[in-house]
Amino acid sequence: MPAPVCLCVLCGLPASGKSSLAQVASAQIRKQGWGTFIISYDQLITEDAFDFCSSVEDESSQTKRQTRWKQHRQAVLSCLEGFLKDPEDLRPCETERSVGERFNLEIQKQQILPPPERTSSQAPWVTVLLDDNFYYQSMRYEVYQLARKYSVGFCQVFLHCPVDVCLSRNQDRGQPVSDEVIVEMSKRMEPPNAVKNQWEQSSLTLNSTSNLTDINIQNLLQLMTLALENPLSPVQDDSEQRDADRERCASSVVHQADQACRRLVSQAMVTARESKVPPEVLRALAKDLSEQKSVFLEDLRRHVLRQLPGWERETVDVERVVDRALNVFQQQTDSVLQRHSINAGARSDSQKYSA
Numbered sequence: 001m002p003a004p005v006c007l008c009v010l011c012g013l014p015a016s017g018k019s020s021l022a023q024v025a026s027a028q029i030r031k032q033g034w035g036t037f038i039i040s041y042d043q044l045i046t047e048d049a050f051d052f053c054s055s056v057e058d059e060s061s062q063t064k065r066q067t068r069w070k071q072h073r074q075a076v077l078s079c080l081e082g083f084l085k086d087p088e089d090l091r092p093c094e095t096e097r098s099v100g101e102r103f104n105l106e107i108q109k110q111q112i113l114p115p116p117e118r119t120s121s122q123a124p125w126v127t128v129l130l131d132d133n134f135y136y137q138s139m140r141y142e143v144y145q146l147a148r149k150y151s152v153g154f155c156q157v158f159l160h161c162p163v164d165v166c167l168s169r170n171q172d173r174g175q176p177v178s179d180e181v182i183v184e185m186s187k188r189m190e191p192p193n194a195v196k197n198q199w200e201q202s203s204l205t206l207n208s209t210s211n212l213t214d215i216n217i218q219n220l221l222q223l224m225t226l227a228l229e230n231p232l233s234p235v236q237d238d239s240e241q242r243d244a245d246r247e248r249c250a251s252s253v254v255h256q257a258d259q260a261c262r263r264l265v266s267q268a269m270v271t272a273r274e275s276k277v278p279p280e281v282l283r284a285l286a287k288d289l290s291e292q293k294s295v296f297l298e299d300l301r302r303h304v305l306r307q308l309p310g311w312e313r314e315t316v317d318v319e320r321v322v323d324r325a326l327n328v329f330q331q332q333t334d335s336v337l338q339r340h341s342i343n344a345g346a347r348s349d350s351q352k353y354s355a
């Protein structure tokens with residue numbers, strides 16, 4: 001019998017108290033004679049740990065950073081997978097070099113398994129605490145899938161902490177994250193939602209506005225005990241999750257396309273004004289373009305949902321889909337202009353949408 005393991009995801013904004021919780025919980029877990037392993041993403045991945053742009057970055061360095069970021073996150077998961085294969089006979093993680101090396105160091109440094117005299121005849125329980133922001137539900141779902149694949153326990157703790165508290169705590173840290181990143185991440189944060197997602201049932205929200213209490217820690221230990229006693233099973237219907245992924249992907253495409261369509265509509269209006277058309281034509285044109293845009297975006301959503309059934313967020317090239325959609329919308333605005341006898345060709349080149 002392999003050691004029963006529980007993967008416990010700690011999520012929340014930077015400076016919401018995840019790392020302190022991991023330390024305190026880990027000490028308690030050891031007292032119970034269980035094994036414990038803290039996987040701190042900050043320690044394994046030294047680059048900035050988020051996928052959105054910061055204002056000081058140009059586009060190409062941002063793209064490079066995002067690609068590296070994704071690779072490194074994958075590397076952590078693949079090291080974790082190696083660990084799950086046999087927690088009692090650990091082999092070095094040989095994935096992507098820097099992450100793998102740091103992972104192996106952590107394994108050596110942290111006394112993961114309890115000393116033999118503290119365990120009974122059974123294999124010891126081991127809890128793995130994953131310390132990262134995990135701000136999208138899809139990031140946590142990857143951990144859940146691993147737990148399912150290896151039939152181990154799974155639970156999540158969300159550290160709820162107001163942005164202003166995180167910002168002020170962040171200032172007291174050795175290497176503060178930029179305020180902009182914390183604010184941006186708070187907008188993206190998708191806290192565990194057990195009502196919407198069946199797989200997020202084993203979740204606990206702790207209010208970390210002030211110091212965590214002993215009761216908080218006891219609740220967490222209870223959650224982990226339950227998760228250890230009820231390991232996931234590999235066969236489960238994940239169609240619900242696929243639907244949710246698709247829905248989110250469609251929303252993301254439509255959201256970006258909407259922004260760009262607004263620009264095309266205002267460019268078309270500029271062209272019309274430059275052609276000196278009468279005000280009533282301008283008004284009719286604005287109305288037509290706005291209706292055109294609504295219909296177009298609704299069609300686009302349906303198209304994404306229908307045409308791309310196997311898509312998961314990570315594999316979708318949203319930019320490309322949006323680019324292609326915009327070419328279509330550009331043609332549509334041109335023909336609306338023509339319907340109002342305005343020559344779309346009069347648009348200056350600098351106004352043209354460049355794909």
Ligand SMILES: *[C@@H]1O[C@H](CO)[C@@H](O)[C@H](O)[C@H]1NC(C)=O
Nearest residue numbers: 160161206207208209210211
């Ligand atoms: C969290 O705790 C703080 C003080 O510790 C309290 O003021 C606040 O209302 C709590 N928030 C929630 C959502 O319970």
Ligand SMILES: *[C@@H]1O[C@H](CO)[C@@H](O)[C@H](O)[C@H]1NC(C)=O
Nearest residue numbers: 020024208209210211212213
């Ligand atoms: C929270 O914990 C820190 C360090 O453990 C301590 O210095 C501080 O006084 C505590 N704050 C409260 C409100 O209990």
